[in-house]
Amino acid sequence: xxTPAALRPAPPRLARQVRLHAxxxxxxxxxxxxxxxxxxxxxxxxxxxxxxxxxxxxRAQGINYAQYIGPALVAQSCIFTAMASASALAEDAKAGLxxxxxSMPVSRWGPLLGRLLVDVACGWIxxxxxxxxxxxxxxxxxxxxxxxxxxxxxxxxxxxLGVLFVAVAxxxxxxxxxxxxxxxxxxLMLMLSTAFIPADGFPAWLRPLVLWQPVSPVLxxxxxxxxxxxxxxxxxxxSVWCVVLGGLGAxxxxxxxxxxx
Amino acid sequence: MRQRDPLETPDQDTxxxxxxxxxxxxxxxxxxxxxLTLRPGEIxxxxxxxxxxxxxxxxxxxxxxxxxxxxxxxxxxxxxxxxKVVRRAIGVTGQYAALDEKxxxxxxLVLFGSLLGLPGSAARERAGELLGAFDxxxxxxxxxxxxxxxxxxxxDLAVSVVVEPRLLILDEPTTGLDPRSRRMLWQSVxxxxxxxxxxxLTTQYLEEADQLADxxxxxxxxxxxxxxxxADLKSRIGDTVCSIVPADPDRLDEVARLLADLHATVExxxxxxxxxxxxxxxxLAEAMARTERGGVELSDITLRRPSLDEVFLALTxxxxxxxxxxxxxxxxxxxxxx
Amino acid sequence: xxxxxxxxxxxxxxxxxxxxxxxRGARRTPALVAQSLLFPALLLVLFQLxxxxxxxxxxxxxxxxxxxxxxxxxATVFGALVSGGALFDEREAGLLxxxxxxxxxxxxxxLGRVLAEVVRVLFSxxxxxxxxxLFGMTVHAGPLxxxxxxxxxxxxxxxxxxxxxxxxxxxxxxxxxxxxAPVFLMLMFFNSGFAPLESFPAVLRPVVAYLPFTAGxxxxxxxxxxxxxxxxxxxxLVGWCAAALAVSGWLWSTRAAGRISGERx
Numbered sequence: 096x097x098t099p100a101a102l103r104p105a106p107p108r109l110a111r112q113v114r115l116h117a118x119x120x121x122x123x124x125x126x127x128x129x130x131x132x133x134x135x136x137x138x139x140x141x142x143x144x145x146x147x148x149x150x151x152x153x154r155a156q157g158i159n160y161a162q163y164i165g166p167a168l169v170a171q172s173c174i175f176t177a178m179a180s181a182s183a184l185a186e187d188a189k190a191g192l193x194x195x196x197x198s199m200p201v202s203r204w205g206p207l208l209g210r211l212l213v214d215v216a217c218g219w220i221x222x223x224x225x226x227x228x229x230x231x232x233x234x235x236x237x238x239x240x241x242x243x244x245x246x247x248x249x250x251x252x253x254x255x256l257g258v259l260f261v262a263v264a265x266x267x268x269x270x271x272x273x274x275x276x277x278x279x280x281x282x283l284m285l286m287l288s289t290a291f292i293p294a295d296g297f298p299a300w301l302r303p304l305v306l307w308q309p310v311s312p313v314l315x316x317x318x319x320x321x322x323x324x325x326x327x328x329x330x331x332x333x334s335v336w337c338v339v340l341g342g343l344g345a346x347x348x349x350x351x352x353x354x355x356x
Numbered sequence: 357m358r359q360r361d362p363l364e365t366p367d368q369d370t371x372x373x374x375x376x377x378x379x380x381x382x383x384x385x386x387x388x389x390x391x392l393t394l395r396p397g398e399i400x401x402x403x404x405x406x407x408x409x410x411x412x413x414x415x416x417x418x419x420x421x422x423x424x425x426x427x428x429x430x431x432x433x434x435x436x437x438x439x440k441v442v443r444r445a446i447g448v449t450g451q452y453a454a455l456d457e458k459x460x461x462x463x464x465l466v467l468f469g470s471l472l473g474l475p476g477s478a479a480r481e482r483a484g485e486l487l488g489a490f491d492x493x494x495x496x497x498x499x500x501x502x503x504x505x506x507x508x509x510x511x512d513l514a515v516s517v518v519v520e521p522r523l524l525i526l527d528e529p530t531t532g533l534d535p536r537s538r539r540m541l542w543q544s545v546x547x548x549x550x551x552x553x554x555x556x557l558t559t560q561y562l563e564e565a566d567q568l569a570d571x572x573x574x575x576x577x578x579x580x581x582x583x584x585x586x587a588d589l590k591s592r593i594g595d596t597v598c599s600i601v602p603a604d605p606d607r608l609d610e611v612a613r614l615l616a617d618l619h620a621t622v623e624x625x626x627x628x629x630x631x632x633x634x635x636x637x638x639x640l641a642e643a644m645a646r647t648e649r650g651g652v653e654l655s656d657i658t659l660r661r662p663s664l665d666e667v668f669l670a671l672t673x674x675x676x677x678x679x680x681x682x683x684x685x686x687x688x689x690x691x692x693x694x
Numbered sequence: 695x696x697x698x699x700x701x702x703x704x705x706x707x708x709x710x711x712x713x714x715x716x717x718r719g720a721r722r723t724p725a726l727v728a729q730s731l732l733f734p735a736l737l738l739v740l741f742q743l744x745x746x747x748x749x750x751x752x753x754x755x756x757x758x759x760x761x762x763x764x765x766x767x768x769a770t771v772f773g774a775l776v777s778g779g780a781l782f783d784e785r786e787a788g789l790l791x792x793x794x795x796x797x798x799x800x801x802x803x804x805l806g807r808v809l810a811e812v813v814r815v816l817f818s819x820x821x822x823x824x825x826x827x828l829f830g831m832t833v834h835a836g837p838l839x840x841x842x843x844x845x846x847x848x849x850x851x852x853x854x855x856x857x858x859x860x861x862x863x864x865x866x867x868x869x870x871x872x873x874x875a876p877v878f879l880m881l882m883f884f885n886s887g888f889a890p891l892e893s894f895p896a897v898l899r900p901v902v903a904y905l906p907f908t909a910g911x912x913x914x915x916x917x918x919x920x921x922x923x924x925x926x927x928x929x930x931l932v933g934w935c936a937a938a939l940a941v942s943g944w945l946w947s948t949r950a951a952g953r954i955s956g957e958r959x
Contacts, residue, residue, distance in 0.1 A: 287740070473701045
């Protein structure tokens, strides 16, 4: 009474599949030196680019720019990681890998979840670099709990953006062009937020946008954790945005054609 | 005093003469002594698997690469000494349609015609002429990036003859094309030959070399291992082979032994023995009879056209490296298999 | 008509044909237009919005001019890099190889591309200048100043065009071009156009003063506004361009010979 030899063994559980995908993505990332360097050094570059030219002007306004800009660099790193992620998954789609996975009796969420794990790890690495470099000029964490909260926000933000960007890239007609096209909105989001200057540095008509867009509350949460106690408003707003964006991303992914995701 | 233009006093006998051509990339010797000749109005097909050196040969004749040793003369002009003269005599088209994709078919033709010296109106006129001849008139004013594969090859070919060359170099011109487009291209090339243009053609397809080429040179590992007409090559292995697959792959050698006098070749990784079948069904019957007498059970036996690999296997059974003389190569090959 | 009876296009005619081809292609690639024109304009607007108040409080007397000049310069350089990227694609596709098998003058490919670049830059410079004026940039000089402004930009565009073309032709890959991006990004921040020199840490000020974009911004503004010139900026700018051309020339002479074909094996 033997089972037919032709049937392949049952696919492993989801957790294992995700780990396998994550492992593959991690190996790929480690082999992709350009991306690695990007993750590690992008925060450095942005720091140099914004801190050094502006620190004098900011000090004149009474702002400790190092403490202020640290979270901005972290946010930028999260965004950068998410974009690289979308780009890599778009490559996978183009190479037909996702279609192959979809035609196998394994979970179609495997590649995405695996990628997200790697993204969160990259987000932490980038954040560590950003914080490290900002610490050289005065950035400080007030409490240990603050560090944990900080890390949590980083993970959540990176994951949420990752899902969203990936969803956008996958549903676009040309995934890799779409991944590139995300550059502009990303820049907009970052600049029109409290990342580099406080809200009252903006003209009055822009301030509402600056205050309510998703990046600003995340930044406020990060700053709050760094100085010990984030404001409740910031935390709530940031969480709401994360849920909304993450949910949107997940829905878009779900509705993507099976061969793609 | 004006220099004598080699093209003005053409060597009527030889359009392309390659002698002792060597080329290496680092340690890797790609061409190890190639000799070829080509006359006007003749199509020479260079046949070989990937890595045999075909593209390197093409690039050298097209003045894109410099040879390490040997000489290459196009219409009497040496590619090293007079590359500019050579370039006036050649037209090149390759696997990748090397055109400006953002321009229309017509614009590409006018551009290349102008670059080659046609005055504006003549270039436009010539473009119209070629668009008609290559059946591209409808798509003429659409961008090349919107063309299908077959159309791209046709416009590529048209551009390479916008000013008629003496020698046309085709590098795997029909790779990836559907059969209909392939035949259309062959027809265009045959028409060019009828105008006295010499064609150097590289291909992986036996059928293409068979249909188009007047003579075929088989290249492997950087040397010409066989040269002759299509009929010569076919007589070597014939255009039908019998493929025998024993049920037990361990008995391949036994099958080969049973059919040794039929010039059997073992393809171990495909698990089969291949025998040239000039007598078609009779060879198949003979093979079946022999294997049955020998007690070897077969899982498959078919008649089919030989793959290029099989032609090569037959041709390279013995070490024929360096032997380029047609007659002695054939004799040596026959002797080795027997 | 056979090849031997015709005179192939010389350098002048060949370059014009090539330039026309490149421009035509650029016109038909909207992404290119967007990247080299819209993106810098957007940056100009963004930076202006974000930074102007903070910087105005710090360094009164600064108007939108510094930023506009910077963005125009960035657009020029970045645009040249982007359209130079197309050259890499052409090499890969074998188009350069085809040009190399033709008897037309080989320099026409490069010269034509540089010509096309200059035309593109002049076009976008005028537009970006208008945007700058909208934001309150002041222009004191007359038509001569504007001409000088455009001439400087043309020179920079030509230099970058030559540099990128040399890279493409001597066998660099597209990803090597991407490695330049961080360098470029840094240069974009480390200049007097982005923030006044006084805002930089004192240690860095002398370095920043002599970086190419500072020299470029200063020179451009001097064309438009006259006034005193700090740090001999036009000379510094010429120096940077000359260095770039020298490196290109060296690369060309040591590597170009076998490379135009972009041989694929």
